[in-house]
Amino acid sequence: MEILNLARQSILMPAGIQDGDIEKIMSRLLSSSVDAADIYFQSSHFESWVMEGGIIKEGSHNIEQGAGVRAVSGEKTGFAYSDRIELPVLLEAANNVKAIVRQGQEAQVGLTKAANWPQYYAPLNPLKSLADQQKIDLLRRVDSETRKLDSRIEEVIVSLVGVHDSILVASQDGSLVADVRPLVRMNVTVIVVQNGQREQGSMGGGGRSDYSYFIDQNTALEYGREAVRQALVNLEAVDAPAGNMTVVLGPGWPGILLHEAIGHGLEGDFNRKGTSAFSGRVGERVASDLCTVVDDGTLPGRRGSLSIDDEGTPTEKTVLIKNGILKGYMQDKLNARLMGVKPTGNGRRESYAHLPMPRMTNTYMLPGQHNPEEIIRSVKKGLYAKNFGGGQVDITSGKFVFSASEAYLIENGKITRAVKGATLIGNGPDVLTRVSMVGTDLELDSGVGTCGKDGQSVPVGVGQPTLKIDGLTVGGTSV
Amino acid sequence: MQNQEQINQLKNTVQDILDEATKQGASAAEAGLSQENGLSVSVRLGDVETIEHHCGQGLGVTVYFGQRKGSASTTDLSPVSIKETVSAACSIARYTSEDECSGLPEQELLATEFPDLDLNHPWNVGVDEAIALAIECEDAARFYHAEISNSEGASINTHQGIRVMGNTLGFLQGYAATRHSLSCSVLAQRGDSMQRDYWYTVARNAVNLESAVEVGKKAAERTLRRLQARSLSTRQCPVLYCAEAASGLLSSFIGAISGGNLYRKSTFLLDALDTQVFPEFVHIHEQPYLKGALGSSAYDGEGVATQTRDIVSDGILRGYVLSTYSARKLGLRSTGNAGGVHNLTIDTGMLDFQGMLKELNTGLLVTELMGQGVNMVTGDYSRGAAGFWVENGEIQYPVEEITIAGNLKDMLKNVIAVGNDVDYRGNIRTGSILVERMSIAGE
Ligand SMILES: [Zn+2]
Numbered sequence: 001m002e003i004l005n006l007a008r009q010s011i012l013m014p015a016g017i018q019d020g021d022i023e024k025i026m027s028r029l030l031s032s033s034v035d036a037a038d039i040y041f042q043s044s045h046f047e048s049w050v051m052e053g054g055i056i057k058e059g060s061h062n063i064e065q066g067a068g069v070r071a072v073s074g075e076k077t078g079f080a081y082s083d084r085i086e087l088p089v090l091l092e093a094a095n096n097v098k099a100i101v102r103q104g105q106e107a108q109v110g111l112t113k114a115a116n117w118p119q120y121y122a123p124l125n126p127l128k129s130l131a132d133q134q135k136i137d138l139l140r141r142v143d144s145e146t147r148k149l150d151s152r153i154e155e156v157i158v159s160l161v162g163v164h165d166s167i168l169v170a171s172q173d174g175s176l177v178a179d180v181r182p183l184v185r186m187n188v189t190v191i192v193v194q195n196g197q198r199e200q201g202s203m204g205g206g207g208r209s210d211y212s213y214f215i216d217q218n219t220a221l222e223y224g225r226e227a228v229r230q231a232l233v234n235l236e237a238v239d240a241p242a243g244n245m246t247v248v249l250g251p252g253w254p255g256i257l258l259h260e261a262i263g264h265g266l267e268g269d270f271n272r273k274g275t276s277a278f279s280g281r282v283g284e285r286v287a288s289d290l291c292t293v294v295d296d297g298t299l300p301g302r303r304g305s306l307s308i309d310d311e312g313t314p315t316e317k318t319v320l321i322k323n324g325i326l327k328g329y330m331q332d333k334l335n336a337r338l339m340g341v342k343p344t345g346n347g348r349r350e351s352y353a354h355l356p357m358p359r360m361t362n363t364y365m366l367p368g369q370h371n372p373e374e375i376i377r378s379v380k381k382g383l384y385a386k387n388f389g390g391g392q393v394d395i396t397s398g399k400f401v402f403s404a405s406e407a408y409l410i411e412n413g414k415i416t417r418a419v420k421g422a423t424l425i426g427n428g429p430d431v432l433t434r435v436s437m438v439g440t441d442l443e444l445d446s447g448v449g450t451c452g453k454d455g456q457s458v459p460v461g462v463g464q465p466t467l468k469i470d471g472l473t474v475g476g477t478s479v
Numbered sequence: 480m481q482n483q484e485q486i487n488q489l490k491n492t493v494q495d496i497l498d499e500a501t502k503q504g505a506s507a508a509e510a511g512l513s514q515e516n517g518l519s520v521s522v523r524l525g526d527v528e529t530i531e532h533h534c535g536q537g538l539g540v541t542v543y544f545g546q547r548k549g550s551a552s553t554t555d556l557s558p559v560s561i562k563e564t565v566s567a568a569c570s571i572a573r574y575t576s577e578d579e580c581s582g583l584p585e586q587e588l589l590a591t592e593f594p595d596l597d598l599n600h601p602w603n604v605g606v607d608e609a610i611a612l613a614i615e616c617e618d619a620a621r622f623y624h625a626e627i628s629n630s631e632g633a634s635i636n637t638h639q640g641i642r643v644m645g646n647t648l649g650f651l652q653g654y655a656a657t658r659h660s661l662s663c664s665v666l667a668q669r670g671d672s673m674q675r676d677y678w679y680t681v682a683r684n685a686v687n688l689e690s691a692v693e694v695g696k697k698a699a700e701r702t703l704r705r706l707q708a709r710s711l712s713t714r715q716c717p718v719l720y721c722a723e724a725a726s727g728l729l730s731s732f733i734g735a736i737s738g739g740n741l742y743r744k745s746t747f748l749l750d751a752l753d754t755q756v757f758p759e760f761v762h763i764h765e766q767p768y769l770k771g772a773l774g775s776s777a778y779d780g781e782g783v784a785t786q787t788r789d790i791v792s793d794g795i796l797r798g799y800v801l802s803t804y805s806a807r808k809l810g811l812r813s814t815g816n817a818g819g820v821h822n823l824t825i826d827t828g829m830l831d832f833q834g835m836l837k838e839l840n841t842g843l844l845v846t847e848l849m850g851q852g853v854n855m856v857t858g859d860y861s862r863g864a865a866g867f868w869v870e871n872g873e874i875q876y877p878v879e880e881i882t883i884a885g886n887l888k889d890m891l892k893n894v895i896a897v898g899n900d901v902d903y904r905g906n907i908r909t910g911s912i913l914v915e916r917m918s919i920a921g922e
């Protein structure tokens with residue numbers, strides 16, 4: 001109950017809201033024909049620091065707080081929010097929201113004590129984990145150590161972001177649950193110049209922790225080294241090939257393939273509505289039998305992890321694809337109820353000002369049998385994609401695309417030249433059927449993923465072992 | 480005149496915030512306050528899906544202690560919180576470095592004239608009326624053709640925002656603006672092929688929205704024409720960007736001449752001022768004072784007066800897109816573009832869309848782009864695409880699962896024609912754009 005009290009202290013107490021007030025709002029919200037209702041309170045503090053051109057250039061501190069009130073009847077949802085956590089404002093919001101249900105009487109609700117659930121991170125406040133001067137010292141150290149690495153470095157940009165997010169969810173059954181979610185991220189971008197040619201490299205990471213994450217084991221300095229390495233590789237890169245070829249994806253962040261190509265298509269809302277290329281395909285083969293894919297919100301301290309989702313459902317490790325067979329979808333409460341299945345702890349929202357929907361947490365493929373070197377050796381001619389920028393998917397046609405930020409040609413079983421500007425495009429429902437080798441080297445990404453859906457952004461994680469895909473379209477300029 | 484009263488109230492608050500910053504020792508400060516109200520209604524398969532009432536507010540403040548800067552923001556506008564937010568910004572400024580380029584804009588660049596740009600037209604649509612309109616729109620799409628198999632629904636959004644900003648140079652202004660939209664998205668199925676597409680209309684004044692039936696019909700037509708799309712073999716050919724896709728191309732161009740990328744030297748158009756970047760027939764202007772347009776504004780995010788100006792004339796780059804900070808980094812003056820461009824408009828040629836297809840003759844018509852594959856530093860461009868294969872000026876069949884690639888520097892130079900089929904729904908107003916040659920990768 002420590003978490004609940006912490007959240008009460010940071011959200012409700014400053015606003016002077018008592019448990020009795022929450023009962024009043026909930027009672028106003030509920031009527032006999034409401035299937036579900038919730039009140040979501042949030043107080044989020046965010047800071048960012050940027051070092052560029054060798055100076056501490058910018059810093060900002062931001063507070064977002066408010067409450068969202070929702071009532072659901074059948075497939076209908078009424079929603080209102082306010083930045084003012086005040087009883088009269090929230091009662092008015094409840095009035096607006098329940099207009100979605102046009103009849104019924106007010107019900108009485110008493111708040112109950114919820115059972116305990118596991119915590120996958122400590123309720124830390126990253127913003128307070130270092131004094132401001134120590135944050136500045138950390139940025140300066142990363143900047144100066146990175147600049148020393150190579151004479152071709154022209155610019156280094158280092159950013160540090162911390163979030164202290166407290167949420168409290170009251171549901172129609174009277175349950176009141178809370179979560180305190182720390183999140184930190186650091187990013188290093190370098191620009192290198194050689195004979196007038198300019199290239200960029202970037203590396204970052206973080207998780208649900210405080211700033212000690214970057215200091216212990218010198219993680220921050222490692223980001224700088226990696227950013228420089230990537231930028232220097234890009235200096236030597238030649239134009240990417242174009243056409244259909246065998247593609248080997250490296251471990252870790254290239255797991256964004258799973259996120260784009262199949263993850264979004266397995267979100268419950270699209271499948272309830274029948275708009276996904278995967279709709280109605282549970283029990284069918286959607287991948288080669290080497291592939292087992294899970295969405296797992298329970299990994300301790302990961303960027304995509306949550307102890308409870310934004311509807312108060314504890315997260316879990318949900319098997320999406322097992323040995324190539326589609327097992328199930330990711331669900332929030334609304335879509336789970338309408339599809340007659342259990343919620344999977346994937347109901348997420350960007351903030352109190354947004355409606356929850358099924359979203360991924362950490363999505364990854366389990367390791368297979370092959371040594372990664374053996375996978376490369378098996379390719380006569382193809383592309384090895386080691387790192388990626390962003391991606392996008394059309395969940396209806398299944399077409400997805402993502403851009404490689406570091407890729408190499410494979411020639412006669414060996415990694416040869418670096419190539420630039422390679423975009424991969426494919427069809428979600430059949431890309432995994434062409435996976436012919438899966439490595440033993442499962443890696444999760446370093447903690448940089450942000451997923452966008454319907455204009456809402458949430459932090460996510462991805463991961464995978466080395467994968468070989470027989471035939472994917474590579475969109476370079478070298479025909 | 481309820482809005483005027485609200486604006487005056489917010490102006491008083493902004494002045495209080497600036498005074499508080501001065502009291503806390505800041506040598507200069509800038510603050511912005513916004514309040515927003517809106518209603519979104521969505522329907523699906525003929526019934527209501529969501530009704531959302533929006534009501535938000537926010538304060539952002541930036542303080543300067545000499546050349547050191549700190550920023551803070553909050554959604555809590557209580558007097559206590561306002562004071563704390565100013566303190567937070569001041570405290571940050573103790574740790575940031577002296578930066579000779581930082582600070583408020585030059586006094587003489589601040590806007591002094593504030594014509595009525597006709598941006599505020601509240602739409603008093605009730606929830607029931609909005610539901611009926613959305614259903615009419617979705618019905619027009621759903622029952623358009625037997626192959627329309629499913630729907631993601633139709634939605635109506637209406638939104639009013641009031642923004643006030645001020646700084647310690649005496650600038651204090653505010654205005655109200657509205658934005659309304661209607662959109663629809665449906666699916667079609669034929670055999671194994673399932674496709675989805677959408678259409679939307681957006682305007683400051685609801686009377687300028689396309690009719691609900693028109694929006695629904697276009698959504699259905701656009702979805703149907705994508706059925707049974709196939710890939711293309713790898714090749715090189717001319718590419719016609721439809722108007723909506725063309726605005727993305729111009730937006731990449733604007734990114735390349737924006738201050739942030741220029742002073743970081745992260746652009747393929749470094750030192751390109753007064754040089755040929757497009758063919759001679761291309762003219763691109765900024766038109767901030769268009770009445771009722773989506774990108775209109777008399778001043779930018781820092782209070783600097785916006786300008787009606789040429790960015791490209793005779794294909795030659797005539798000006799950059801700069802904020803106060805980026806301008807100083809480059810030894811130049813702000814162009815009134817803190818926060819972006821205002822109604823970027825490209826002069827169109829004589830050809831309508833059909834004429835542009837004839838001009839393309841045989842090649843690819845791109846209607847949708849996917850992914851982020853644009854490298855601003857080098858201009859390397861490789862994006863996922865969908866559209867149509869065109870032969871002898873006639874659309875042959877839909878295509879998907881291909882990429883189009885090139886280098887932006889060459890692509891801009893090799894623009895052959897700009898159509899007069901202008902899309903007015905955004906801040907970038909362009910017709911379709913024909914590019915001479917690009918690499919297509921496919922099956
Ligand atoms: Zn995503």
